Amino acid sequence: MAIDTAFTELSSFLGDRISRSKPVLDQHGGSETHFASAPPDIVVWPENTNEVSRILKICSHAGLPVIPFGAGTSLEGHTSAAKGGVCLDMARMNQILSQDPGDMIAQVEAGLTREELNHELRTLGVFFPVDPGANATLGGMAATRASGTTTVRYGSMRQNVLGLTVVLADGRIIRTGSRAAKSSSGYDLTALFLGSEGTLGIITELTLRLHGQPEEIRAGICAFPDMGSAVGAVQQVIQMGLAVARIEFVDETTARAFNQYAGTEMEECPHLLVEFHGSPTSVTEASDIFGEIVQDFGATGYEHATKAEDRNALWKIRHHAFYAVQSLRPGAHALVTDICVPISQLAKAVEDTRADIEASSIPGPILGHVGDGNFHAILLIATDNPDEMAEAKILAERMSRRALALGGTITGEHGVGMGKLHLMEEEHGFGWALMGDIKTALDPRNILNPGKLVPQAG
Amino acid sequence: MAIDTAFTELSSFLGDRISRSKPVLDQHGGSETHFASAPPDIVVWPENTNEVSRILKICSHAGLPVIPFGAGTSLEGHTSAAKGGVCLDMARMNQILSQDPGDMIAQVEAGLTREELNHELRTLGVFFPVDPGANATLGGMAATRASGTTTVRYGSMRQNVLGLTVVLADGRIIRTGSRAAKSSSGYDLTALFLGSEGTLGIITELTLRLHGQPEEIRAGICAFPDMGSAVGAVQQVIQMGLAVARIEFVDETTARAFNQYAGTEMEECPHLLVEFHGSPTSVTEASDIFGEIVQDFGATGYEHATKAEDRNALWKIRHHAFYAVQSLRPGAHALVTDICVPISQLAKAVEDTRADIEASSIPGPILGHVGDGNFHAILLIATDNPDEMAEAKILAERMSRRALALGGTITGEHGVGMGKLHLMEEEHGFGWALMGDIKTALDPRNILNPGKLVPQAG
Numbered sequence: 001m002a003i004d005t006a007f008t009e010l011s012s013f014l015g016d017r018i019s020r021s022k023p024v025l026d027q028h029g030g031s032e033t034h035f036a037s038a039p040p041d042i043v044v045w046p047e048n049t050n051e052v053s054r055i056l057k058i059c060s061h062a063g064l065p066v067i068p069f070g071a072g073t074s075l076e077g078h079t080s081a082a083k084g085g086v087c088l089d090m091a092r093m094n095q096i097l098s099q100d101p102g103d104m105i106a107q108v109e110a111g112l113t114r115e116e117l118n119h120e121l122r123t124l125g126v127f128f129p130v131d132p133g134a135n136a137t138l139g140g141m142a143a144t145r146a147s148g149t150t151t152v153r154y155g156s157m158r159q160n161v162l163g164l165t166v167v168l169a170d171g172r173i174i175r176t177g178s179r180a181a182k183s184s185s186g187y188d189l190t191a192l193f194l195g196s197e198g199t200l201g202i203i204t205e206l207t208l209r210l211h212g213q214p215e216e217i218r219a220g221i222c223a224f225p226d227m228g229s230a231v232g233a234v235q236q237v238i239q240m241g242l243a244v245a246r247i248e249f250v251d252e253t254t255a256r257a258f259n260q261y262a263g264t265e266m267e268e269c270p271h272l273l274v275e276f277h278g279s280p281t282s283v284t285e286a287s288d289i290f291g292e293i294v295q296d297f298g299a300t301g302y303e304h305a306t307k308a309e310d311r312n313a314l315w316k317i318r319h320h321a322f323y324a325v326q327s328l329r330p331g332a333h334a335l336v337t338d339i340c341v342p343i344s345q346l347a348k349a350v351e352d353t354r355a356d357i358e359a360s361s362i363p364g365p366i367l368g369h370v371g372d373g374n375f376h377a378i379l380l381i382a383t384d385n386p387d388e389m390a391e392a393k394i395l396a397e398r399m400s401r402r403a404l405a406l407g408g409t410i411t412g413e414h415g416v417g418m419g420k421l422h423l424m425e426e427e428h429g430f431g432w433a434l435m436g437d438i439k440t441a442l443d444p445r446n447i448l449n450p451g452k453l454v455p456q457a458g
Numbered sequence: 459m460a461i462d463t464a465f466t467e468l469s470s471f472l473g474d475r476i477s478r479s480k481p482v483l484d485q486h487g488g489s490e491t492h493f494a495s496a497p498p499d500i501v502v503w504p505e506n507t508n509e510v511s512r513i514l515k516i517c518s519h520a521g522l523p524v525i526p527f528g529a530g531t532s533l534e535g536h537t538s539a540a541k542g543g544v545c546l547d548m549a550r551m552n553q554i555l556s557q558d559p560g561d562m563i564a565q566v567e568a569g570l571t572r573e574e575l576n577h578e579l580r581t582l583g584v585f586f587p588v589d590p591g592a593n594a595t596l597g598g599m600a601a602t603r604a605s606g607t608t609t610v611r612y613g614s615m616r617q618n619v620l621g622l623t624v625v626l627a628d629g630r631i632i633r634t635g636s637r638a639a640k641s642s643s644g645y646d647l648t649a650l651f652l653g654s655e656g657t658l659g660i661i662t663e664l665t666l667r668l669h670g671q672p673e674e675i676r677a678g679i680c681a682f683p684d685m686g687s688a689v690g691a692v693q694q695v696i697q698m699g700l701a702v703a704r705i706e707f708v709d710e711t712t713a714r715a716f717n718q719y720a721g722t723e724m725e726e727c728p729h730l731l732v733e734f735h736g737s738p739t740s741v742t743e744a745s746d747i748f749g750e751i752v753q754d755f756g757a758t759g760y761e762h763a764t765k766a767e768d769r770n771a772l773w774k775i776r777h778h779a780f781y782a783v784q785s786l787r788p789g790a791h792a793l794v795t796d797i798c799v800p801i802s803q804l805a806k807a808v809e810d811t812r813a814d815i816e817a818s819s820i821p822g823p824i825l826g827h828v829g830d831g832n833f834h835a836i837l838l839i840a841t842d843n844p845d846e847m848a849e850a851k852i853l854a855e856r857m858s859r860r861a862l863a864l865g866g867t868i869t870g871e872h873g874v875g876m877g878k879l880h881l882m883e884e885e886h887g888f889g890w891a892l893m894g895d896i897k898t899a900l901d902p903r904n905i906l907n908p909g910k911l912v913p914q915a916g
Contacts, residue, residue, distance in 0.1 A: 102697055103800040145642045156640050158649070159617060174889040179865035180798040181830045182614050184603045184653055184873040185885055186911055187893045191616070191649030195642055212699035239560055241670035282740050340638040342561040372639045407637035415642040427643055431632040434900070435645045441899035442892070453644055 002062045003041045006086065009058050010044055017045040017092070028067075028087045033075050034333040034381060034389065035418065040067055040081035045092045049165055049173055049204040052088065056202065057171035059086055065450050068198040070140030071113060075336045076417025078144065078197055082451035088202060090139055097205065101126045104210040105162065105179055110139025110203050117208075126210040129154035132413060133319050139203045144415035145195030149318065152238075152371030153245040153277065154211060156413070157194055164193050165205035169443040177207060192438075197415055198449035200442045214245075214277035218287050219311040220304030221274070222294050223267045227251055227354060227366075230270040231347045233297035234370045238343045242293075243286055244371060246275035248318055251354075253365035254325060258317050261324035272299070272370075273318055275311070325365050325378045332380040335392045339403035340374040340412030349406055353377055353399055362392055374412035397423070416453045424453075460520045461499045464544065467516050468502055475503040475550070486525075486545045491533050492791040492839060492847065493876065498525055498539035503550045507623055507631055507662040510546065514660065515629035517544055523908050526656040528598030529571060533794045534875025536602065536655055540909035546660060548597055555663065559584045562668040563620065563637055568597025568661050575666075584668040587612035590871060591777050597661045602873035603653030607776065610696075610829030611703040611735065612669060614871070615652055622651055623663035627901040635665060650896075655873055656907035658900045672703075672735035676745050677769040678762030679732070680752050681725045685709055685812060685824075688728040689805045691755035692828045696801045700751075701744050702829060704733035706776055709812075711823035712783060716775050719782035724775075730757070730828075731776055733769070783823050783836045790838040793850045797861035798832040798870030807864055811835055811857055820850055832870030855881070874911045882911075 010018050019025075020042055029039030041064075046052045059066045065085025072079055081087060090111030097107040101124045108117060115135045118127050130141060132148035140146075142164065147156030154160065163177025166189075176189040193200055224230035230249055237244060250258075250273070255266045274290060276283045283306075291302045305311055317324075326334055341349045350366060357364040357377060368375025377399065379392040400410040400423050410423045424432045436455040439446075446457075468476050477483075478500055487497030499522075504510045517524045523543025530537055539545060548569030555565040559582045566575060573593045576585050588599060590606035598604075600622065605614030612618065621635025624647075634647040651658055682688040688707055695702060708716075708731070713724040732748060734741045741764075749760045763769055775782075784792055799807045808824060815822040815835060826833025835857065837850040858868040858881050868881045882890045894913040897904075904915075 100800075100802070102802040104697075105800070145646065147640055147642075151640060155617070158640075158646070159613070168888070168892070172888045174887060174892060176886075176889055178798075178867045178885075179800040180832075180861075180867045180870065181801070182605050182609060182616070182798060182832065182870055183867035184605075184796075184869045184871050185867045185878070186653065186874055186882060186890065187658075187896060188603065188616070188646075188649045188653055189886075189889055189892065191646045192896075195644065195646055200645075239562075279740070279743060281743060282737075285737060285739060338642075340636075340640060342558075342563070342637040343639070344558070344560040374638075374640065403638075404636075409636045409638045409641035409643045411642045412638065412640055413642050416644055420643070424644060427636075428634075428647075429632060430626070430630045431634055431647055432644065434626070434632060434647065437899045438645060438650075438896060441895045 002064060006058055006062045006064055007042055010042065010055060013054065014044055019043045028069055028079065028089065029081050031072070031077060031079065034335050035077040035080055038080040038082050040087035041084045043087045043089055045089050047092050049167060052167045052202055052204050053171045053173055055086065055088065056167050056169060059447055060170050060445065063445055063447060065447055066202065067449050068143065068202050070111065070137030071135060073134035073136045074140060074144060074417065075414045076419035078415060078417040078452060080418060082418065090137060093204060096120055099124060101210065103179060106208045106210055108138055108206055108208060110205060111137050113137050114141065121210065125213050127213055128160070128208055129211050130157055130160050133322065138206050138208065142194050142203050142206055143197050147369070147372065147413045149246045149248055149369055151369060152247055153243065158191065160209045161190060161194060161206055162209055163207035164190055164203050166193055166201035166203055168201045169445065169448050179207060195415065197417065197453050199439055199453050200448060216280045216283045216306060217275060217277055217311060218283045218304050218306045219275045219314050220287065220302055221314060222272055222299040222302040224270045225298045227270045227350060228347060229297040230272055231350050231370065233272065233294045233299065235343055235346055236293050237290060238371055242289055243278065244274055245277040246273065247371035248273040249370040249375065250321065250367040251365055253363070254321060254367045257324040257328050257365060261327045262317060262320060264317060273314060321367055322378065326380065329363060329380040331383055333383055335379040335381060335396055336414065337377045337379065337396045337399050338411050338414040339399050339408060340372060341403050341406045341408030343373045345406040345408065346370060346373050349402060350375060352402060356395055356398055360391055360395055362388060362395065372412065373408065418452055460522060464516055464520045464522055465500055468500065468513060471512065472502055477501045486527055486537065486547065487539050489535060489537065492793050493535040493538055496538040496540050498545035499542045501545045501547055503547050505550050507625060510625045510660050510662050511629040511631055513544065513546065514625050514627065517905055518628050518903065521903055521905060523905055524660065525907050526601065526660050528569065528595030529593060531592035531594045532598060532602060532875065533872045534877035536873060536875040536910060538876060540876065548595060551662060554578055557582060559668065561637060564666045564668055566596055566664055566666060568663060569595050571595050572599065579668065583671050585671055586618070586666055587669050588615055588618050591780065596664055596666070600652050600661050600664055601655050605827065605830065605871045607704045607706055607827055609827060610705055611701065616649065618667045619648060619652060619664055620667055621665035622648055622661050624651055624659035624661055626659045627903065627906050637665060653873065655875065655911050657897055657911050658906060674738045674741045674764060675733060675735055675769060676741045676762050676764045677733045677772050678745065678760055679772060680730055680757040680760040682728045683756045685728045685808060686805060687755040688730055689808050689828065691730065691752045691757065693801055693804055694751050695748060696829055700747055701736065702732055703735040704731065705829040706731040707828040707833065708779065708825040709823055711821070712779060712825045715782040715786050715823060719785045720775060720778060722775060731772060779825055780836065784838065787821060787838040789841055791841055793837040793839060793854055794872065795835045795837065795854045795857050796869050796872040797857050797866060798830060799861050799864045799866035801831045803864040803866065804828060804831050807860060808833060810860060814853055814856055818849055818853055820846060820853065822853070830870065831866065876910055
């Protein structure tokens with residue numbers, strides 16, 4: 001049997017860095033969300049790019065699916081081994097290969113997490129800005145073209161990855177991009193692999209763009225009488241081009257969840273959390289303008305802090321939002337929606353979403369990276385209740401279709417995986433078929449993370 | 459004969475927007491640089507995306523090459539009809555389809571030039587920043603992934619194109635991206651077509667990201683005792699993260715060319731031209747810091763201006779650099795090199811290039827967008843002197859190989875075309891073969907701008 005033969009071949013050079021034990025398989029086939037568990041047949045822990053190449057040659061020869069696995073924090077079933085196969089757990093490829101603050105570049109292995117990287121960079125006066133909330137691996141963040149709280153200022157993975165090392169389906173190794181700030185040298189292969197969700201190749205190393213630690217950072221929070229005011233303030237801030245480094249919205253239910261989960265004492269109403277980076281002068285200037293704008297929109301008590309511990313306390317709340325919100329309904333599964341619309345359509349998108357959720361039987365706090373026009377409703381579904389799941393899926397689909405009608409996209413940052421396959425043709429038309437053509441050209445046997453992103457045969 | 463049949467079919471719906479007259483063909487097959495003229499068989503002037511689709515269906519059926527043509531300012535032979543065929547002159551697709559300052563978006567046709575766009579946007583308080591110098595079409599800029607003087611602050615086409623309308627080889631029309639600020643919805647088709655040089659599809663419309671007119675703009679110029687000091691100052695400015703909106707280097711020969719061509723009275727020594735955008739406070743702050751840095755590097759007479767006419771006079775000089783430099787050797791052909799290196803390697807790359815040129819018999823002024831690590835030597839070759847051409851090509855190759863050795867790229871902004879084909883495998887390894895696989899998947903009959911960018915059969 002192909003699996004047994006592959007296991008023997010892989011064991012020959014992986015030693016004890018391979019497993020078929022059921023708990024290990026289950027752990028790698030599950031997810032933090034509503035997708036059913038689909039474990040792989042084998043889990044391996046490669047230690048370098050050459051090993052990944054060797055593994056892919058074996059899997060390619062045997063026609064076995066290969067599923068890359070980072071921190072397991074993805075939300076659309078990306079790591080599900082829908083067709084079995086070999087899971088590549090990247091946990092042992094977590095080295096920083098080089099740090100070069102002079103060029104504002106770090107070269108890292110794909111299994112390193114963003115928090116590990118920033119911890120190491122702390123003393124060098126630089127940092128890597130992309131912050132999706134979860135402590136994801138940088139390879140996983142590249143694979144989903146992740147973004148997050150700081151994207152409004154620093155961009156997403158698209159703007160902050162200069163190059164990649166990728167192992168192709170047949171085991172060939174390529175290096176995309178360079179250490180230069182830009183290039184016009186042929187097709188943008190870096191961009192092609194960013195967001196490809198493991199379906200075109202396995203990302204093993206990344207060349208990342210770093211940013212200087214701002215001289216001053218000021219974080220703030222303010223409370224709004226209603227959601228419309230908060231979102232209106234965001235639109236105004238973005239449209240006037242105010243240089244915010246972060247601008248996050250949480251609704252009253254999310255505020256309540258924070259209070260329950262983390263013991264905070266937030267007023268249970270909509271809030272904006274904001275951050276400014278720059279020189280003391282520019283930060284003060286921007287923060288003052290922000291204060292005036294939110295006051296015009298009825299906000300009260302705009303508090304801000306520059307001390308690191310106060311700022312960290314504020315953002316820790318936001319980073320635990322997913323778990324805090326889940327605690328509102330213990331044991332529930334989450335269906336996390338993720339749309340992104342032009343900023344002029346944000347208020348309509350958020351308000352129509354809220355109306356949909358209020359008319360449903362499902363709790364769904366709303367929060368998001370509103371400076372980009374990106375927000376989430378976290379739909380909490382009682383485990384094993386198919387009616388609720390069906391209702392949640394209808395809610396989620398309505399959100400996605402609304403995003404398209406408003407000129408936006410069905411996913412701002414979480415990706416397609418299995419959860420949004422059925423909406424891809426609506427968003428992309430023939431473009432989705434084109435994605436399928438590219439997939440076939442690069443992975444003719446369809447071994448790379450099958451069942452995700454592209455049109456499925458049959 | 460295929461051409462005659464195609465001409466008849468195309469004439470049936472293009473009326474007088476089609477030509478086989480020799481002067482027209484010659485005009486479309488030439489270039490401002492050293493490439494030999496290679497005229498197409500037919501030139502057509504489509505007026506909308508549907509017409510482009512119809513043209514491509516006819517050419518695809520007949521197996522005829524299709525070469526898109528914008529302003530004809532590309533520098534690597536991109537518009538050469540190396541295998542004959544039908545040239546699509548995009549001049550009549552020059553409309554602004556929508557302007558939406560609220561979302562900071564404009565939708566335009568591919569034949570619109572960047573200056574035409576910015577002229578229209580002027581009264582709306584927004585602008586499109588990418589500035590390659592030449593008044594190129596936006597479609598052409600997308601096709602070469604252009605950048606330029608403002609990329610150090612606002613990014614290249616990669617960061618400023620949100621979506622594209624593209625006609626595929628078989629005439630199908632796709633729309634990539636959306637009006638949202640970001641997306642994780644599948645492969646980044648927008649990025650794939652940016653820099654594809656007409657080899658994967660014909661770009662007919664673009665959704666562009668606009669930026670707010672800065673409250674204040676300050677431009678400045680300063681003179682350095684030698685090239686090393688000027689480049690050293692740039693490295694320091696970039697490494698400390700000073701927010702320059704433009705930072706351009708010109709060497710003493712370029713300064714002399716400006717004086718001859720434009721009647722300026724620049725000191726004939728290396729200069730930096732710089733610009734700052736922001737609030738009056740932040741601009742003053744940054745400009746003062748810049749003044750201190752360049753003084754440390756021996757610069758004299760840092761002059762700056764905030765009035766529009768003074769700033770425009772300064773940048774007009776820079777924008778005419780190509781023609782000014784050409785005037786140093788009337789009638790000469792230009793071979794324009796274009797490498798980009800990590801900022802830490804900029805001084806070495808520039809100085810070694812200078813040494814190479816000084817040891818040669820060819821004049822080669824050096825200038826560039828040094829904030830990105832990108833610079834050019836404009837090698838001036840006596841027309842019809844094969845020895846000089848051979849020598850210039852060796853110089854250019856040495857520059858490209860040096861860029862690769864220093865972690866950079868063989869082209870920062872001009873693209874591959876025909877001029878850099880022979881260096882692609884050195885830069886990309888198997889990645890270049892992968893580009894060929896993608897090309898074959900999207901254009902199996904190789905009708906789209908054949909002879910450029912990807913590996914050539916036979």
